[in-house]
Amino acid sequence: MQMTLRWYGSQYDTVTLKQIRQIPGVTGVISTLYGTTPGEAWEMNDILALKKEIEDAGLKLVGIESVNIHDAIKVGTPDRDKYIDNYITTLERLGQADIHMVCYNFMPVFDWTRTELARVRPDGSTVLAYTQEAVDALNPEDMFASISADANGAILPGWEPERMARIKELFEMYKDVDDEKLFENLKYFLECIMPVCDKYDINMAIHPDDPAWSVFGLPRIIINKANILRMMKMVDNPHNGVTFCSGSYGTNLENDLPDMIRSLKGRIHFAHVRNLKFNSPTDFEESAHLSSDGTFDMYEIMLALYDIGFTGPIRPDHGRMIWDEVAMPGYGLYDRALGATYLNGLWEAIVKQHNK
Numbered sequence: 001m002q003m004t005l006r007w008y009g010s011q012y013d014t015v016t017l018k019q020i021r022q023i024p025g026v027t028g029v030i031s032t033l034y035g036t037t038p039g040e041a042w043e044m045n046d047i048l049a050l051k052k053e054i055e056d057a058g059l060k061l062v063g064i065e066s067v068n069i070h071d072a073i074k075v076g077t078p079d080r081d082k083y084i085d086n087y088i089t090t091l092e093r094l095g096q097a098d099i100h101m102v103c104y105n106f107m108p109v110f111d112w113t114r115t116e117l118a119r120v121r122p123d124g125s126t127v128l129a130y131t132q133e134a135v136d137a138l139n140p141e142d143m144f145a146s147i148s149a150d151a152n153g154a155i156l157p158g159w160e161p162e163r164m165a166r167i168k169e170l171f172e173m174y175k176d177v178d179d180e181k182l183f184e185n186l187k188y189f190l191e192c193i194m195p196v197c198d199k200y201d202i203n204m205a206i207h208p209d210d211p212a213w214s215v216f217g218l219p220r221i222i223i224n225k226a227n228i229l230r231m232m233k234m235v236d237n238p239h240n241g242v243t244f245c246s247g248s249y250g251t252n253l254e255n256d257l258p259d260m261i262r263s264l265k266g267r268i269h270f271a272h273v274r275n276l277k278f279n280s281p282t283d284f285e286e287s288a289h290l291s292s293d294g295t296f297d298m299y300e301i302m303l304a305l306y307d308i309g310f311t312g313p314i315r316p317d318h319g320r321m322i323w324d325e326v327a328m329p330g331y332g333l334y335d336r337a338l339g340a341t342y343l344n345g346l347w348e349a350i351v352k353q354h355n356k
């Protein structure tokens with residue numbers, strides 16, 4: 001595996017490439033052209049400039065998170081082919097720039113959903129948290145207002161104001177889309193892009209829906225083992241793979257994370273590894289990465305990745321806000337650096353134990 005950190009670009013991120021380079025064992029970053037909008041073809045010059053900036057800092061651009069999918073593709077409207085063509089152009093250019101992993105998601109309307117961005121924990125750190133009760137009590141427009149008010153001035157990925165301004169319209173677009181329709185539209189999209197992925201050896205890595213169930217009555221399909229295996233089989237190409245995000249699949253306590261990892265052998269192209277602490281099945285917060293701070297056994301997760309021969313990029317995920325850092329919620333430097341170091345420690349121990 002290759003340890004990486006997500007980086008939003010020098011225009012948007014409070015964390016610098018120099019700081020990332022100084023985290024022991026972190027050799028690459030996962031980034032994106034944060035200023036682009038879903039549906040547009042990325043410019044080659046922009047891709048190369050991003051790559052060069054990262055390489056000049058002594059790091060490698062290991063993959064893209066994310067190239068977002070236009071709603072027309074998810075809904076399956078007649079103009080979707082135009083946006084798929086643009087997506088293919090972007091993939092082609094990424095392949096020509098020697099970038100071979102692309103994370104994306106297929107979540108309608110909302111990206112990841114949390115109801116608190118700064119819940120205070122007993123140690124004084126703040127974390128992102130979710131309660132189903134809070135979602136049930138809110139309507140979608142209020143949801144956006146409460147999220148943006150709490151974001152330390154940052155624009156959260158998937159919660160861009162221009163998108164949220166159209167929220168009623170977006171809900172209207174999805175009104176006839178159920179799980180089956182969404183699967184169908186995903187299949188159509190994947191079948192269109194697989195030839196370019198084959199040509200440039202690009203691993204597509206779908207990120208799970210977060211939380212892993214329907215919110216506000218919208219369909220959600222990338223939520224459990226049965227659905228993800230269905231997706232792998234429906235377009236049975238090794239380039240059709242997944243981002244295994246423990247914190248997202250883990251939102252549903254019925255998901256057995258190590259078992260899911262083992263069932264996806266050869267199809268996990270990217271891993272997000274973080275912990276959650278459940279206070280009840282419908283109330284969780286994003287704890288430190290350490291097993292004892294949360295609900296998941298992180299050793300078992302790393303062991304499962306080792307057992308399937310995982311060689312792709314991995315990154316710590318949302319961190320707590322600690323040591324008075326001010327940053328985009330979940331994306332400060334300090335706690336993610338601690339997470340990377342901890343995961344590297346687990347990995348070293350697992351490798352050495354197996355080589356004995």
Ligand SMILES: [Mn+2]
Nearest residue numbers: 245248272317
């Ligand atoms: Mn994730």
